[in-house]
Amino acid sequence: MKNRLKVLRAERDWTQADLANALQVSRQTANAIEKGKFDPSLPLAFKIARLFNLTVEDIFIDDEKT
Amino acid sequence: MNDIKHDDMDCTQQNKTQLLSLALWTLAWVASTALLRFGAEYIWDYHPAYSISALITHLALGFAMIMVNVKHLANLDELQRKITMDAMGITLGVGLIAGIAYEQLEDIKLITFEPEISHLIMIMGITYILSILIGNGKYK
Numbered sequence: 220m221k222n223r224l225k226v227l228r229a230e231r232d233w234t235q236a237d238l239a240n241a242l243q244v245s246r247q248t249a250n251a252i253e254k255g256k257f258d259p260s261l262p263l264a265f266k267i268a269r270l271f272n273l274t275v276e277d278i279f280i281d282d283e284k285t
Numbered sequence: 286m287n288d289i290k291h292d293d294m295d296c297t298q299q300n301k302t303q304l305l306s307l308a309l310w311t312l313a314w315v316a317s318t319a320l321l322r323f324g325a326e327y328i329w330d331y332h333p334a335y336s337i338s339a340l341i342t343h344l345a346l347g348f349a350m351i352m353v354n355v356k357h358l359a360n361l362d363e364l365q366r367k368i369t370m371d372a373m374g375i376t377l378g379v380g381l382i383a384g385i386a387y388e389q390l391e392d393i394k395l396i397t398f399e400p401e402i403s404h405l406i407m408i409m410g411i412t413y414i415l416s417i418l419i420g421n422g423k424y425k
Contacts, residue, residue: 244362
């Protein structure tokens with residue numbers, strides 16, 4: 220699943236380690252989600268959305284819709 | 286730069302602490318296995334009371350190791366848990382398939398020696414390590 224995490228993170232000048240720490244996941248997991256290699260669970264997706272004050276749909280793009 | 290909340294102990298540090306704890310309990314269990322096997326032969330000359338004590342210690346340490354492993358799994362993040370659970374599933378499958386096939390080898394006279402459980406444990410150990418490495422490589 221594609222996402223806008225890299226852009227959102229860059230806008231805030233956060234490193235992947237900062238993001239991983241805020242989400243309480245490993246840097247490997249933050250990196251895998253950002254690269255679209257791993258789809259987060261619904262609770263983690265909502266946690267990411269809350270962190271950026273956005274909705275899940277604002278961050279994650281449904282591949283089947285594109 | 287927007288401020289971001291930092292925890293005192295991040296996820297990686299927590300995992301390292303838990304892995305160290307798991308390694309120590311596993312080491313204690315392995316030591317108790319050696320004590321159970323070789324203690325009876327070389328230290329207490331198969332005295333039943335000592336052997337039973339060593340067996341109880343061995344089982345108790347094994348149970349503790351399982352509980353530490355369960356706690357370790359529960360504290361992993363979702364990707365790490367997926368990688369670990371995938372590796373465990375593959376290891377269980379390989380262990381079952383290889384174990385049954387290996388056991389049959391003697392029955393169908395393809396090998397002349399009796400199959401050893403230690404060989405199966407080695408195969409499972411190698412399978413688990415390889416599965417973890419491949420899993421981690423996949424999500425790098």
